[in-house]
Amino acid sequence: MKLMRVGPPGAERPVALLPDGRHLDLSALTDDIDGAFLAGDGPDRLRDAIEAGGLPAVDVTGQRVGPPVARPGVVLCVGMNYAAHAAESGAAPPRAPVVFYKSPHCVVGPDDEVLLPRGSAKTDWEVELAIVIGRRARYLDSPADALAHVAGYTISNDVSERALQLETSGGQWSKGKSCETFNPLGPWLVTPDEIASPQALGLRSWVNGEPRQASGTKDMIFDVATLIHDLSQFTVLEPGDVINTGTPEGVALSGRFPYLKEGDTMELEIDGLGRQRQRVGQA
Numbered sequence: 001m002k003l004m005r006v007g008p009p010g011a012e013r014p015v016a017l018l019p020d021g022r023h024l025d026l027s028a029l030t031d032d033i034d035g036a037f038l039a040g041d042g043p044d045r046l047r048d049a050i051e052a053g054g055l056p057a058v059d060v061t062g063q064r065v066g067p068p069v070a071r072p073g074v075v076l077c078v079g080m081n082y083a084a085h086a087a088e089s090g091a092a093p094p095r096a097p098v099v100f101y102k103s104p105h106c107v108v109g110p111d112d113e114v115l116l117p118r119g120s121a122k123t124d125w126e127v128e129l130a131i132v133i134g135r136r137a138r139y140l141d142s143p144a145d146a147l148a149h150v151a152g153y154t155i156s157n158d159v160s161e162r163a164l165q166l167e168t169s170g171g172q173w174s175k176g177k178s179c180e181t182f183n184p185l186g187p188w189l190v191t192p193d194e195i196a197s198p199q200a201l202g203l204r205s206w207v208n209g210e211p212r213q214a215s216g217t218k219d220m221i222f223d224v225a226t227l228i229h230d231l232s233q234f235t236v237l238e239p240g241d242v243i244n245t246g247t248p249e250g251v252a253l254s255g256r257f258p259y260l261k262e263g264d265t266m267e268l269e270i271d272g273l274g275r276q277r278q279r280v281g282q283a
Contacts, residue, residue: 001043002188002274003033003152005066009109012066015058016046017188024050025058033189034070035240038134038151043191066109068154068189069132072242075102075183076231077158079173081221081246088254097222097230102158102244103178110186110276114159115283116262117179122162123260123280126247127205127213127268129198129224130156132189137228137237146228149237152189153198155270156244157278159183162253180283185242187274195272198224203248206267212257215248 003026005012014026014033029049030037049055079098080086086093108114116123134151158177165176195201198217205213217223222230227245231237252259260266262282269275 001047001191001194003043003191004068004186004188005033005070006060006063007066008064009066012070015060016050016055018050023058023060024055026055028055032070033068035073035238038132039136039239043134043151064109065111065187067107067185068187069185069240069242072104072107072240073238075104075107075242075244076235077102077177077244078222078227078246082215082219082248083221084215084219084249085247085251088249088251093221097227099231100173100177102174102183106178106180106182107185107242108181108183110155110184110274111278112181112184113281114157114184114266114278115179115181115281116260117161117164118283120161120163121259122252124160124162124252125205125207125212125260125266125268126158126160126251127203127270128156128158128244128247129201129203129217129270130154130185131224131228131243131245133237133241133243134239136239137232140229140232143225143229146225146232147192149228150192150224151239152191153195153273154186154189155268155273155276156242157184157266157268157276158244158247162259184276184278186276190273201273202271204269205250207257207260208265213248213250215250217245219248220246
């Protein structure tokens, strides 16, 4: 099942995309796709409503697509989770997950404009698999318990301003990660029943039509289940929270490609999760 939100920022309405290409309006079932909906068995109630045939079709042609989950309480990010990306960043592969926070306010729709911070010269792209939590996860016993707490998966662009992240950060990455518009998310929240394995997904990115990243989640150092288990040992993951799981090699930080400039276009895709496209503007 693919869940999405369409409409202007702050006024999106919940929609389901069916395998036959039809879109169903979920407004009679829930006000939004958010933590409360996910925690209240929303996806199961939605399946029942679809089977009963009580949800109206809706035409979303031409409408803006918003992030597929509203108002995440937190965006937790994992750094250097692909060995090749760690190498191009000049770092050894980590022995434990590297974790940092991204402000939830920077979550935008998958095709919304990304704004370069004022004075920025080192803004970078990062295609990532994002996890959306569906059940509270606290001190999980093992990674085997983790995937039962996942509401679904989506695409994240963990946009990063490298000078703020690494040169003037004061030692904490979040300064270069939390600028406005720095986390395009979507287009869909794809429920786990449609994903055979989160460790068998291809990730790709392009800038101005030129290939940048091409890898797969099988190359993660710490897999999805391990990350959720690890995070649950030092924080409580709540329904609607987002976890960015790291990016593969092929970013501008490597020195092989120029950083983003106004007018550039980024495109990102992950197998089964759709595609994003953002134009780069100026704050």
